[in-house]
Amino acid sequence: MKDAPIVFQAVISHSNDPDTLSAAIELIEHSQRQLAGAIAQTGILFAAPDFEHQVLLRHISQAFPHLQLIGGSSDAEISSEMGFQEDSCVLVLFHSDEIEMVVGIGHELSQNAAQATATAIAQAQSQLTQPSKLCITFADGLTQDGNQVLTGLQAVLGDHFPILGGITSDQMRFQQTRQFFHNAEINNAVMSDAVVVLLFAGPLQFSHRTAQGWTPLSQKGEITKVGGTTLTEINGQPTLEFYRPYLNGAAPTVEYPLAIFTAPDNEQFYLREPIRSDPMTGSLTSTASFPETGTVQIAYGEREKLIAASQQGFIQALADYDGNHPAIVLLFSCATRRVVLGTRTTEEYHVVQSLNQLQLPIIGFYTYGEIAPLNYNQPSEVHHATLVSLIIGT
């Protein structure tokens, strides 16, 4: 007798109604129709910063009483229902009979990232009966170094544990981002300076790839002075001096991230985008820390290359998927990609959708920093200006 397939259901709903209540009702009604009586156990919510997030959470949690939910504010949202949208909210709800899905939250990241992350993981793990296999996380990158958050999670879960997610965003305002959390103990929490996690355990299958597509174009420079997420000097000069000839003295923006080469004479690099600069000290700040030393180059994002890289990344993620029943595609794309791609941002989604022959539901958001292995089979890292494709199923 053949074993019955494992039930793992992911339903998505997407609303672009700017009115919070109307949007919440749309999300709930659409989700309920798809669930068809199944109980939503966990969910992920991405919502533009202008929504009344607590109202959204309250209605969703009331509609799905057993729900554990995480999420965060987003720069823009993606789903297979409405494609690329700005100022919208998107919800995915999971239901499974064998796969365990539990959430956790850590507060006051800026005070003690290690403790906050350990608390979040401990809270989630305490509900599991099996070892966790995958961690999805969202965190505040404006109050704490994204690397510190990741290091905290890896300290508990292990360096090579698959941790994927993103830094929450606020439509390039760089003022305050939100993290969402709801479970039986902590209801409808809309936080800042927090980290939220969703752990999966049981017979789960997943695959992921990170796409980049940027070209380092400026002269090379050497990092000479760093203070965490603030890069003070390149080549012994204020960092802004390094940028000056390229931007005619204008303040560096996210479209001109720094490519940081991982080793001398190595062409592999990751990107750090500047979210603010200080003309007094000539320094710039990012949402994740810079290395103490290393070679840097200002990178340029050519639209064709960015889209081609996204396509290639998704093709590889599909090829890597070992399970028989993929259930959902999660996309974590950098807000910088949206800015650079401009009116062609929808193409990034469409190249993924065109390859989605199984018509899997897709959900994603635009972040201030993506968390995923940069290269296959490597530990997770925080990087900017990338697109992370994550396929989950059984």
Add this chain to the structure above:
Amino acid sequence: MDITTAAQRIQELEKTNRILAKQLSRSESNRQQIELQHETSATFLRQVIQELQTSQVRLEERTQTLETTLQELRLTQGKLVASEKMSALGTMVAGVAHEINNPINFVHGNLSHVNLYSQDLLHLLKLYQQEFPATSSKLAIAIEAIDLPFLEQDLKKTLQSMSSGTDRIRKIVNSLKIFARLDEAAYKYIDLHESLNSTVLMIQNRLDATEDRAAIQLVTEYRPIPQVECYASALNQVFLQLLNNAIDAINDQSIQHPIWKQIPQVRIQTNYDGATDSITITIGDNGCGIPETIRPKIFDPFFTTKPIGQGTGLGLSTSYQTIVGQHKGQLYCRSVPAHGTEFVIHLPLRQSLVISDTPHQQDNQDQQHGD
């Protein structure tokens, strides 16, 4: 339309209105962002292009420098090889000359004694004949057998011939030493006619007749010239190169035109020009000539018309370096294909004057010394 439908329709319109209002405000900020992005993108790319152009210029300059350095290295390498060859040849020539010099001096020096002793013996024989005229039949037969009157006459001639032979050997040895000039590593005043003659001696055997042609006639038209301040051994190498080229051109002409009727000829002319205080040496031939198309390249390093393995392409470039670079002279050629070629060398009489007159050339001269 009933009330419910109308209410739904109103709700939909209100929603659409909200979405459009939001999209409008967002699109305005996006438009501003795109405009700013466009400007910064242009500035960024302009700077990158400028850097690339600067980098390209630097790269071209570097390539040019590397090419020049490579050319100089190849030339120096060629000169070293040629110099090494000539040095080895010079050492051998000087060694042979030295080894022959001593024994031939013994022979030449003793020939006068042999002459004296033989005259004394003949005189003594005559005295015997006068004092004892009644000779025995045995003596008469022996005198007749050796043809004593002829012996008396021929012995003297034989000794004179031997003397002129050894004299010639001594001159040849001296010429070899002059050609090698191993002891002359600096500028010295030299008799160029002596140098030319000693060099001709080195190629003497190549002038002989071959299967393809008659013997080459060597015509020398030497005008009176003062001694010239020069590197003698280096100049001898130039003369040797030009004479060998002249013979090669005649050989090529003989092969290319088997019914060639002219007498093959190599001409060496010298002249002194008081107005410019310089010497002109012309080495010409009536060989195959140099085609006009390749004439501009003949002084280029590694240019050769000879088959692979038979010519390095360094002979004329090294000669040019010696005359122009080392001696501040001129070297050029005049050629008519199928009729012949003339290489003309102009040499200043004194190097010291050229050097002091032209400070710029002093540097070059020093560089040449350094080479």
